[in-house]
Every structure is written in structure tokens, then in C-alpha cells.
Amino acid sequence: MKTHPKMEQMQVKLKHLYDQYHYSPKAVRELHMIAEALEEKVLKLSNLHSARWLPYVHRAIKIVCDSYQVLLAHFEDMASTERNPKPSATVIGRAKQVTGHLKNDDDVLFLHFMADVLNHLATLSKTFQKDDLTVCQAVESQEACFWDIMSLKTEMGPQMAKVHHAVQEIGEYKGVRFRIQPPHWKQSGQR
Structure with a gap:
């Protein structure tokens, strides 16, 4: 990465x-x-x-x-x-x-996407740093992290959802107008 x-x-x-x-x-x-x-x-x-x-x-x-x-x-x-x-x-x-x-639309989206990805990886990293971690807990945490990251392929994480909501509601994010096409995005929780 x-x-x-x-x-x-x-x-x-x-x-x-x-x-x-x-x-x-x-x-x-x-x-x-x-x-x-x-x-x-x-x-x-x-x-x-x-x-x-x-x-x-x-x-x-x-x-x-x-x-x-x-x-x-x-x-x-x-x-x-x-x-x-x-x-x-x-x-x-x-x-x-x-x-x-x-x-830049792509850069802002990538920044927020990476915030979502790194949130999952940071949680996994903190789990791996525990003194009392068992092998079973490590495997479970790794699998959970994998599936959380894989879900970002189809659903937005909270950081991207924040940008999406703002662009969809008012056409801009924190004062910057974007050319992003929000209807193509899928919000977290939608199937």
C-alpha cells in the first residue's frame, strides 16, 4: 500500500x-x-x-x-x-x-477513502500490540479487518460518506464545489 x-x-x-x-x-x-x-x-x-x-x-x-x-x-x-x-x-x-x-475531486475522495481504510488497519495494529493477544484473537481480528476493508469496495466508509452527504445535499464539501456524481456512490448500509 x-x-x-x-x-x-x-x-x-x-x-x-x-x-x-x-x-x-x-x-x-x-x-x-x-x-x-x-x-x-x-x-x-x-x-x-x-x-x-x-x-x-x-x-x-x-x-x-x-x-x-x-x-x-x-x-x-x-x-x-x-x-x-x-x-x-x-x-x-x-x-x-x-x-x-x-x-481536486479525486484527491479529496482518495484522502477520505484512505482515512476509512487506515482506520481499520489502525484498529488491527492496536489489537496486534496487545500483550495478552491469543492466536485465535489475532486471526479473528485479521479476518474482521479484511472483510471491513473489502466492504469499502461496495459501501462507503464514514469519511467518504461525510463527503458524499455534503456534495449530494448542497453540491459542495466545506465550501468547495465538486464535479463528483453522487448518485453513483453507494452509502454505507445500502444494498
Whole structure:
């Protein structure tokens, strides 16, 4: 999964988000000001490169899904030509790239789909880390995880359902209009 081209692209974009806020206290302050103005909560993005890939990528994806509107507003502001003082060309380029990613239908859907997939894998990982785990429990947990992930082929998980509901109801998700065709999606629980 780590080496799938879409996942590699997503990890590069998550790294851009992390770099923007890790190396710039000013960017963090601006992000918190925007979050406060939008009356939203934003968490600090985590680094993706660690010995334990799953928890770091899962956390980063959850943060982007939960803070989507705030992150998008901040990167749109950074990419603005009217901003004063004008950021460096590197920052503007990164901001435009991230803004494009956050407004792309496929990228937003993939982000939310991966949040659903990684939720199941994180649950399995936590089960495997238990000290008192038996072989039977491990096998049952692995099979349950497999079937939960397989069900995502035909039914949306909660993160994708959140996007679907918003697009179906008002034609946009957190202020961004999408070209997605909601009737083709199947909500969780429908057969």
C-alpha cells in the first residue's frame, strides 16, 4: 500500500503540509488565526517518516480530513497575489500545489477513502500490540479487518460518506464545489 502511486503522491502532499508548518512558526500562527476566525479546530500535522508508518500517516490523513476547510483557506491565502508581504516563490508554489490537491475531486475522495481504510488497519495494529493477544484473537481480528476493508469496495466508509452527504445535499464539501456524481456512490448500509 505504501508504494502505490496514488499513496506515494498523497504522502508527498502530506509532507508539503508538514514542512510548511514545521519550519514556519509564522505559518502556524496564521493557521491558528484562520481556524479561530472560522470557529474550527486545527491540530498540528505530524511527520510521516518514522519507524511506524501506519500511525503517522493515519494521524496526518485524519488531521487533513478534519481540518480541511482551515488548511484550504490558509493555502489559498498563501497563494494569493494580494498577500503582503509576498511569500517566497517556493512557498507560493507549494501553496498552489496544495490548494490544487485540496480542490481536486479525486484527491479529496482518495484522502477520505484512505482515512476509512487506515482506520481499520489502525484498529488491527492496536489489537496486534496487545500483550495478552491469543492466536485465535489475532486471526479473528485479521479476518474482521479484511472483510471491513473489502466492504469499502461496495459501501462507503464514514469519511467518504461525510463527503458524499455534503456534495449530494448542497453540491459542495466545506465550501468547495465538486464535479463528483453522487448518485453513483453507494452509502454505507445500502444494498
